[in-house]
Each structure stands twice: as structure tokens, then as C-alpha cells.
Amino acid sequence: MSDASISTVVRTVNLAFSSDPLIQWLRPNATPWSEQNPSASKWQYRRVQSIMSHGQVFQSASVAQMAQDYLKKPPMSEDEAAPEKKSRISVSQDPDIHSTDAGTVVFLYPPAGYLSWSLNRILLTCKVWLLELFNPALDEGCKEKRVDKLMAANRSSAQALQKQYSKQKLWYLEVIAVHPALQSRGLGGGVMRWILERVGEQPIYLECTARDNVSFYEAFGFRVVEEVELMDDDDGEKLFYWVMIRT
Numbered sequence: 001m002s003d004a005s006i007s008t009v010v011r012t013v014n015l016a017f018s019s020d021p022l023i024q025w026l027r028p029n030a031t032p033w034s035e036q037n038p039s040a041s042k043w044q045y046r047r048v049q050s051i052m053s054h055g056q057v058f059q060s061a062s063v064a065q066m067a068q069d070y071l072k073k074p075p076m077s078e079d080e081a082a083p084e085k086k087s088r089i090s091v092s093q094d095p096d097i098h099s100t101d102a103g104t105v106v107f108l109y110p111p112a113g114y115l116s117w118s119l120n121r122i123l124l125t126c127k128v129w130l131l132e133l134f135n136p137a138l139d140e141g142c143k144e145k146r147v148d149k150l151m152a153a154n155r156s157s158a159q160a161l162q163k164q165y166s167k168q169k170l171w172y173l174e175v176i177a178v179h180p181a182l183q184s185r186g187l188g189g190g191v192m193r194w195i196l197e198r199v200g201e202q203p204i205y206l207e208c209t210a211r212d213n214v215s216f217y218e219a220f221g222f223r224v225v226e227e228v229e230l231m232d233d234d235d236g237e238k239l240f241y242w243v244m245i246r247t
Contacts, residue, residue, distance in 0.1 A: 001052060009059050010044045011036065012102040016177035022209040025230070025239040026150065030141025039140040046128070046137035051174070053125040055109035063179050064099035066187075104191050105177040111169035111202070149230050154207070157226055157243045161205055165247075171204035192220050196246070205245040214242055222246045 001009075017023050018034035031037040033044075051057050060066060115121070131137070162170055173195060178187045196204075206222070208214050214224060226243040 001057065005059065006045055006048050008062070008100055008102045009048055009057060009105050010041055012059075012105050012179045013048075013175065013177045014041065014044055015101070015180050016105075016183075017175075020209055022150070022207075022239060022241060025237070026143065026146050027139070027141040028143065028237070037141065039138060043137040043139040046131065049124065049128050049131075051107050051109075053121060053128055054115075055107065055172075055174075056115075058106040058108065059102035060104040060191075061102075062099060063101050063103050063181050066103035066182055101179055103179055103182055104187055105175065106173075106191060106195060107175035108195065108198075109172040109174065111171060114169070143232070145234070146230070146232055149232075153228050153230060157207075157228065161225070161243075161245065165203050169202045171199050171202060173204055173206040188216075196220060203245060203247045205243060208242040208244055209239075211240070211242070214244070217244050217246075220246065 014033035014036060018032045023033065027033075031040070033040055048057055158172070176188060176191050176195075178191070205225075206217065207228075208217055208224075222244040223246070224242045225245050228241050228243060230239045230241075231237070
């Protein structure tokens with residue numbers, strides 16, 4: 001994936017998740033991701049590189065290419081809409097404004113041992129390690145204590161699931177992002193079906209960060225296995241999210 005391609009992924013993810021409850025909890029009073037803050041974009045760029053070295057990053061055709069088919073469809077109802085509609089932000093629906101951005105993005109982690117250690121993957125892993133050592137990327141809008149709590153909760157959930165499904169190949173779906181200019185047209189559901197075809201009969205889990213979106217994932221066979229509560233000890237502000245698995 002080229003530098004330009006990574007940048008299109010970064011913009012789409014930042015726009016799609018700018019108003020996500022988890023992102024807002026991690027970044028209280030910070031410049032929204034939708035404004036493409038330089039530090040947040042640099043951090044997201046580095047994160048995409050890191051995911052590419054340990055997992056898989058998929059992107060669809062550009063917004064302009066996909067808009068011809070999906071913007072012709074009437075908007076879906078609230079009950080039918082995919083999760084991205086719930087985190088929708090105010091952007092122009094003119095696809096030309098964001099024509100080069102990725103229409104949809106997926107961050108997916110296959111089971112251990114699924115990905116071979118190719119030369120390109122080894123070089124990328126070393127590159128990311130060196131960059132983080134000498135030029136670390138930070139999203140300055142995040143509260144460090146909240147990030148630490150989230151990462152600890154994520155590790156705990158992952159370890160419990162990996163132990164329970166140790167005899168099976170467990171996948172992890174970190175992100176499905178649909179560009180705001182294409183939301184409410186059924187793309188989220190289409191991407192989910194593509195992911196499940198790729199995974200097949202193997203178990204896959206995710207974190208749902210909005211209660212209203214739980215039913216969307218349940219429609220695809222996921223079930224809630226854990227409700228996680230995160231609380232900022234400084235001000236008592238809480239966040240809930242739901243760990244869901246499909247077996």
C-alpha cells in the first residue's frame with residue numbers, strides 16, 4: 001500500500017469515526033478528527049502502518065467511483081442503517097469534495113500464524129519500530145489515562161477469548177469505516193457480508209462502541225459476551241462498549 005493510499009484510508013477512518021462515542025471519550029474537548037488535525041492524522045497514519053505489519057488493511061474503490069452506484073440508492077431507514085450512520089458527521093454529500101478518499105475501510109486481524117513473514121512485512125515491521133523509537137506519533141487530543149484504561153480492557157477481553165477459543169482460529173475485526181458521503185446506503189452491511197465470507201466458519205470478535213449498533217451486529221450472528229465499563233477516575237465520566245463474537 002503506497003503512502004497516498006494510506007492517506008486515503010486515514011482520511012476516511014478519521015471522518016467516519018469523528019463522532020464515535022469511544023473516540024469522543026478518549027478525546028474530550030479536542031479538535032474533532034473530522035477536521036483532520038495534523039497530530040491525529042500522523043498518529044492514524046502510523047497506526048495503519050502498524051496494522052499492515054501485523055494484520056490486514058482493506059480499502060474499496062474511491063468515494064467518486066462508488067458514489068455512482070450507491071448515491072443513486074434512496075437513504076435507508078434508521079432501523080436498516082449500518083452502524084456508521086449513528087456516528088455520522090456533517091460533511092457535504094457532494095462526492096467530488098472527497099473524491100479520492102477510500103469509500104470503505106476494514107482493519108482485520110487474522111489468527112496467529114495466518115500471515116506469512118514476507119520480506120515486505122518484515123521490512124515494514126522494522127520501519128514502524130524505528131519510527132516509534134525515534135519519531136513517535138501521538139494523538140495529542142487523547143487523555144493518556146483513558147487510553148491506558150482502554151488498552152488494558154482490550155487486552156483482558158482478547159486474552160479471555162483467545163483462551164476460550166484456543167482450539168479454533170480466532171479473528172478480530174477492529175474497524176469497518178464507511179466514508180460519510182456514502183453512508184446510509186447499505187455499504188456497512190455489504191462490507192460485513194464480505195468479511196464473514198472471508199472468515200468462513202471461524203470465530204470472529206469485535207467491540208461495539210454504541211448500544212444502538214448492537215442489533216446490527218446481532219443480525220449477522222454476533223452475540224454480546226461482555227459489557228465493558230471504562231471510567232475516568234479524575235471526573236467519573238463513564239463509557240460502555242460491548243465485546244461481541246460470532247462463532
